Amino acid sequence: MTGSLWSMIMKEFDNEMGKQKRKVLLIVDNAACHKVNGLNVENVKITFLPPNTTSLLQPLDQGIIHCFKVYFRQIMVRKQILAIENGLSIKQFITSISILDALNFIKRAWWLVKSDTIRNCFQKAGFQVEDISFDHIEEIVDVPIEIHNFDEYVACDSALIALVFLLMRK
Template sequence: MKTEDCKGGKVSKDRLTVMFTCSATGDKLKPLVIGKAAKPRCFRNIDVRSLPVTWTSNRKAWMTAALFTDWLKDVNSLMRRRKKKILLFLDNATSHSPDIRLSNVTLKFLPANTTSRLQPLDQGIIRAFKARCRKHLLRSVIAKIDDTTATASEVAKSVNVLGAVYMISRAWNETRESTITKCFAKAGFPVPMTADNEGSVSEEDQVQDEVADLIRQGSDRLGVDNIDPDHYIDFDNSMPTEETYSGDWERQLVDNFVADRENVNPAAVDDDDEVEPEPAKDASVRSNLTFPEVLQMLNQLQNFAADKDCPILNHIQDAKSVVEAAIIKQRSTARQSTIDSFFKR
């Protein structure tokens, strides 16, 4: 966090704001992800239009009325191509402009101060996404912790904005339709309940258990105290995602205008980003490849699939999860064997 002290390195200046859109039947649009740069360094050789999210940017990585309006127009065009008309429920965020009129999207604003009760995304959809995203982040980092060729700084830098985009897309794709439907019903929407979304065993609880287990493994390797899984999943709940207007509205209006103008140049690069290391050279074809080497290859395949807008991206991400889990299991077994051998001496 920006307000916390950082030892042994620099506080990361990376920041992303994510907006989700889904229907009561569980249909989902691609997440809108707002970063600080139109083309971060880690997007080198990547066409942002081929990313599995809708990418945009401004100086603070916050939602603004201009960004939201542009996104609404894109959604309206999408619905027109699909020959659909939708009713879009919104909270009263400052950036949600009520003045736009669209052909295939009708805006309906929730009553003031009712978001926590009537907004389906706040009934557990966003938290279900966060739990999965944190799980993928932990698994990725733990898989690299014991790599003797990587320093602590390199492990920290291995998670960049591009990697975060892939995790966001994957976690959103994994968020179940039944979870979304139940959250709409909890918010008071008339949703027909089925045996699937009335199940007694919650997959979301299973995901949280996985997060807690990964936290324990990471704490053991780093020699630090465990943190509460709920705190880890929800630690950024109070972070601002848009400008909150105060009495100095004129200055804030100018600041927002400048921020939106800065987004016009598609070739802009974030100077605060660390220079990305060159990708590892391909290992020679052989039968004794290690899991870390396979993970490097999958990372390269992931970038290839994103750049070429290839439909195998989800399968590559699934393979990464399997390899990361195998690395964690392999190192846990090796560590346990070493302890057992010590006591048998």
């Protein structure tokens, strides 16, 4: 993520919220790219989480990311097993996955995350949650190389910083 990319995303999001006649509060972490001088948005108020509190206050870190990764990696393992059953080697399987395949796996994994999971994670992070839709979060993840068990596979990139975009689902 860069400051210029963040600015572009925020301007597009602001325009979309304006078209829908909505005013929104966007709570983001303190990543340097989010602190853009001169970002002029009318329909989006941006509030920053306090420094060094992301793991405690960000709903995604309360279980949403983990849940998404479990589904994503289950999909990958199932596809891998199917490929092996069809006579492909692991290397052949990995090289057969296109960017479109990966995006479809990500989309499917995201749709498997239940609204209740998202709602519970927001509550755990201290948000007052009523009848709000939380169908707007997408994460981009890396696939590990050396894994010894499924739990390790799910958590393999837990130390990495995830790029998180709040996007409107259609």
